[in-house]
Amino acid sequence: xxxxxxxxxxxxxxxxxxxxxxxxxxxxxxxxxxxxxxxxxxxxxxxxxxxxxxxxxxxxxxxxxxxxxxxxxxxxxxxxxxxxxxxxxxxxxxxxxxxxxxxxxxxxxxxxxxxx
Amino acid sequence: xxxxxxxxxxxxxxxxxxxxxxxxxxxxxxxxxxxxxxxxxxxxxxxxxxxxxxxxxxxxxxxxxxxxxxxxxxxxxxxxxxxxxxxxxxxxxxxxxxxxxxxxxxxxxxxx
Numbered sequence: 001x002x003x004x005x006x007x008x009x010x011x012x013x014x015x016x017x018x019x020x021x022x023x024x025x026x027x028x029x030x031x032x033x034x035x036x037x038x039x040x041x042x043x044x045x046x047x048x049x050x051x052x053x054x055x056x057x058x059x060x061x062x063x064x065x066x067x068x069x070x071x072x073x074x075x076x077x078x079x080x081x082x083x084x085x086x087x088x089x090x091x092x093x094x095x096x097x098x099x100x101x102x103x104x105x106x107x108x109x110x111x112x113x114x115x116x
Numbered sequence: 117x118x119x120x121x122x123x124x125x126x127x128x129x130x131x132x133x134x135x136x137x138x139x140x141x142x143x144x145x146x147x148x149x150x151x152x153x154x155x156x157x158x159x160x161x162x163x164x165x166x167x168x169x170x171x172x173x174x175x176x177x178x179x180x181x182x183x184x185x186x187x188x189x190x191x192x193x194x195x196x197x198x199x200x201x202x203x204x205x206x207x208x209x210x211x212x213x214x215x216x217x218x219x220x221x222x223x224x225x226x227x228x
Contacts, residue, residue: 004159042120042205042218043160059215091159105216107159 002026004108006092012114013082021077021111025094033105034067034077035091043091049075082115089113118143120208120219128225133196137222139189139206147209151180151191154203154221163191163204193224201226 005024013019025032034046045059049069060066064082069075079086089112093105120141129135141149148167152160164173164180166189172181177194191204203221210217 040220042220043216044218045215048215056215093159104162104165107161109158 004092004094004106006108006111008111009109010112012116014116015084016081018078018080019082019113021090023075023092023108025073026106029094029096031095032069032075033093037089037091084115087113087115118210118217120206120217122206122219122222124222126223128227129196131196131198131226131228134192134194135196137191137204139219141187141208143208143210143217145210146184149182149189150207152205152207154205160205196226198226198228200224
């Protein structure tokens with residue numbers, strides 16, 4: 001029944017390694033968002049998927065970041081050649097329709113990424 | 117530049133007391149304003165969503181107000197409980213842009 005799930009819950013990696021973060025949205029939700037939350041900061045938008053439309057990647061901080069959404073459901077956020085400044089909590093959210101009006105976004109618990 | 121500022125940064129109150137959290141925004145055009153509660157280690161959960169025409173909305177012991185003229189919002193918590201300890205985040209949606217402008221949050225601690 002479930003809400004949005006994310007895995008892993010915690011990831012520790014060494015600088016320069018690649019990581020993959022997974023998000024399972026609520027079934028039937030057409031929109032999926034990735035955010036990054038650094039300590040003491042507001043959420044930072046990364047990328048948005050809506051149905052079969054091309055994703056909005058305008059929030060990705062560098063070309064080391066990429067994301068895909070397979071079959072309109074599960075999404076994977078990939079960070080290549082990780083840097084220490086990538087350390088943050090990565091949150092995924094989904095909503096039924098395009099979330100700009102009143103459509104509520106439902107969040108997963110996040111993945112805490114630590115780059116040593 | 118679109119910004120959302122919240123105050124105080126943190127707040128400690130005793131269980132049973134009331135408190136009010138503030139949010140000022142400079143976002144244009146304005147679509148709606150949301151308050152989220154984020155427990156430690158969890159994702160944010162929506163408390164209220166208000167459009168331009170709404171100036172107050174309640175959700176149990178939580179009451180949000182919106183003054184679109186002064187671009188201010190507040191979240192009032194009545195008869196606080198230990199479970200209210202969390203970060204409270206003010207978020208503003210700009211026009212048709214689905215990208216939300218997030219405040220840094222107010223960290224609220226309720227002490228017994």
